[in-house]
Amino acid sequence: MSGEEAAPTKKKRKGTKDERLKRSQILLDVTRRCASLANIQDVWKELVGMTSYELDCDRSTLFLNDNETNELFSFVAQGNLTREIRILNDSGIAGHVFQTGQSMLSDDPYEDPLFNREVDQRTGYTTRNIACVPVITMAGEKIGVMQTLNKRVGEFNEADLDLLEQMTTQAAVVLQGLQHFEQIDKIRQKENAFLKLMSDINSEFELSRMLMRVVQEITGMLTSERATIFMFDQSSGTLFSRVSAGGEINEIRFPSHLGIAGEVFTSGKSMNIPHAYADLRFNPSFDKQTGFFTRSILCVPIVNNDNETIGVTQVLNKKGGVFSYEDEQRLKAFTAQISISLQNSKLFDDVQRIKNYNESMLQSMSNGVLTVDPKGDVVTCNAAALNIWGTGEGDLIGKNLRDLVGEEEQWVLEQIEQVKKENHPQLITDTAFTLLGTSKTVNLTLMPLVAAEEDKELGSMIMFEDISSEKRMKSTMSRYMDPVIAAQMMDGDAHEVLGGVSAEATVMFTDVRGFTTITEEYGAQGTVSFLNDYFSLMVDCITKEGGMLDKFIGDAIMACFGLPIPHEDDPDRAMRASIGMIQTLWGWNQARLDKGLKTVDMGIGLNTDMVVSGNIGSPKRMDYTLIGDGVNLAARLESACKSYAARILVSDSTVQKLKGTYRMRAADLVVVKGKTQPVKIYEVLDYHDQVSFPNLMDVVNLFNDGIEAYQVANWDKAIERFNHCLKLNPTDQLSQIYVDRCEFLKSNPPEKEWDGVWVMTSK
Template structure:
């Protein structure tokens, strides 16, 4: 059904004509009827000429009254229509969001004046809400705290129609309030004790203050006014609380422009803006914490020697530290965004498979002493750990790969295996270089020497001598390692071995004696082989002594060796030589005898 559009002015005109004309017409008809009846009752039959003057008079009165009514209706309708039109225009501007152009001037004292005043109050409230919404949007979009706080504080001052605004934030380290924002060209950072001045009093009490005359308040500190040249006439101060209820600062608004003091409505507005500022400060603190942790983690990744690579849910590389790029021999930006299957191909595809299994099973995977092929084709030995990454809700958000390059360690371990057993080498690598520094320690020292070596060497020649020594040393060193000893050095055809270095044990002396006995057993087996090949037998003598010696890396800066020095070393060497005089094979000192945990069948020589 269509609506009939009739303007208010027309409605008022039609209503006036209808209301004014209907009684007049009824009144004129009544007069004519009564006059005619009066003539009829008097016996007079009125003719048209007789009644014509009456008709003309009645019609004239009716027309004049109707004309006056229409004129008054037109004036009234015009005034009503003008006021209504202003109100409608204002409402349309409100609908379009153009609140700044809405202004209804009150020029009368009628009902429309009250309507205009009410409408204008409503528009002002909408303007305030619009400003608050704009500030709220800024809270969501602005990350720079200084710019955001300045925007909020200036908006607060404009909304409260104040001259200046200041935000004080509490510094826990110094127990002071400092101005994070302060209006005024001459104003720099303001610092004051947390219990001094109006701001300090509000911060300490946690109660807002509305002070119409600050200079009459003994808590007011006029030093800032004297320093800046500003005159404070009124103050509205509101504490700021964080989400736990702890006080974190104070907002302060100065000098109400259109009044002597701030109103209760201003207090409510400042409380609302202070809550927004609290959210802003909290978000900024959280952002700083996140940024700090991000930089902290990046510093850890950058400084760590292990290769660390993180992957997202789609198994694409998110981060890779410098160690990872060096290990894989990849360009600086050649890893981020690459899928695991593309980063680890060929002989490295087992790593991608382990990552997929880690994501699927949500379990860590460890591979020890594995091989990794770099993009340049070079091989590295690594210890690899693949682990899932989960969020606070225990949902998998990716995975992490940690690769420890043990290529150098493996090379060192291989080198050390020539001088000591694998177990001792592992202990030494785990303990670190501190175990190689000089220290006093009880050690059992073993010396062995080939009898008649010079004569044998002259007979068989240099090549055969080297072959003989290599086969002899191989058998003897294996025995030393078997009993937890380390090879100190070869001295021509002699062997110097240590038991109790770098790590002392309760059975070091026993191990040294067992080694000497086993060396004699192995030598007998070796001589049987040599006899089968028509080669002369090898005869050796062994000397052992136990005592305190100095153990550590000894030598020059360019070349050092791990060895021992002390009287026990010299005694072990002399005991080895004394075998020739006593016709024995193994001699050891009384100090070694005293250290034996398991007594042996021995014979005292001297």
């Protein structure tokens, strides 16, 4: 460890003969005891203990200088301070002594402007007096500082200072020698580990395992907290990593020009950042997401033999300081050695990923697929092919297609040869085909397989689409009824489905608002086109939640959740579908506005009850539908949306069965047309955002208070609550309706005792 030349010190006192003999004995003890120790930590402890004893003080601290960081550091000190301390080598009394090379005494440190109170503040220790000397080798080289604190009796004097200087000088040679030895040993260990690592890396092809091993070694080699290797994906223009030391194996991707890693990748130049948050190029969002705190960064490019940058290596948080120039050079050398292995592993990974993708795509196809080589032997087959022909892989793979097809299907072999000759696919529809003695009616597609070099033949692919009578009938029936019902009928449950079933279900009715204007302006063709677009969007929302479309009634939709297949959360499915329909309609309206077209609104009614489902009609014309009071109430609620200026109204029976939480408010206790018993209804508001309905939850709470006052005929309180709602959201039409209703009831009190029930006179 290099240092600075010491400044001349003042003349030392000679002392008496006995004192000189005693001092000589002390210095011999320092030399003997320090020289007998094998590592620097033990010398550190021994020297601190001896100085504390000989100077009769509370504690001593030995600071050595770190030339790379210009810091004084200590690993061991007496007392309760056992962790590492680092201070700048020009800070405080210790820094002053190191810089000047002159010893000093301080009898009142807190009055000394050089004294650094930071350590005392961290440890709670009180410093009364200090003796501090530079640690100087026989060659006059400064390598650190020895500091003693709080002499137990009296104050430190010049004799103490002189003794401390001589003791540290005696130990300096041993300290410096051990430092050099440890540095050499660390270098040797690093080189051995590096050679072993390179041997392991060169034998690994799987990218994820290779990256994991590499980042583990880099983390240890540079004594850092975390390391990440980002490889460049040319197809997407991104940098990606699949493993990060200290974290889970997750793929991270980002554009190859962003952040510190992106800067290094695009420039091809290394970056050593000692303080990450002080650098504007650093993106702290990753720290916020992971909870990790980045202090220092070392990032170098990974360059292949063609001088192309194929990725970057990023190392974070050097333990005990910042990354040095030596760290940077070691990392560059390391990445240069592993670049070829990384590139080979990435190529292997790309090939494996493409292979897995192709196999996954093949297995997920609903049509059967066989591939044969140029000789006609079957190479691959997917699950659908095995299912169609009712066989296993062992019966097909490796067998010649000529032996697998029937005598009457030898024409297929001729067609395959023709396809290979013309290098053009051929589709043969609705044909009988026999394989392994099993006949099927299929659509047959024959395709040539050609390598990137077009003159190299790989074989052929045969694709089967099963169009047996059951499949064709199901496809035909699905055009005229719900696909779920058609599937149940084809599976043998037709009598149960069509004969009549009574079950609990959530019924939905919807209707378009403003449809009359559309029909008047658009004419017949425009109206039909409008309805087709509208119904396509709405039906998608229904089927997405597992609902069954019952029928279209003009511009209205009738749907059901819970029939023919019930779910545990059918009311929630109906609720989510309704909310999705409103939000989808708003998006569609915006698109229509952008094109200069008119917009529409809609109303939705939901009710959960027992309903009867079945095939109803005459022998010549029947229709699968739902009937019952529950159906009628859902229709009445949809109509009531107009009276309550609402988009979604649901009955209490639906609300009571909801498992999820939705933003809604009690709209009324009402007797609908055709009923005698009141029904509690709710307005659903969950499709709103802060823009479409400001202060929504505040309005809901005030509105519910207003409803409670309204139901007990407290008209003034109710009016005050509803008016407050209007102040928070002036567009809340339902609050205005209740203000008007309360004003009317206040001026025209009900003849009978008020029960809070409102009777509707129209549908």
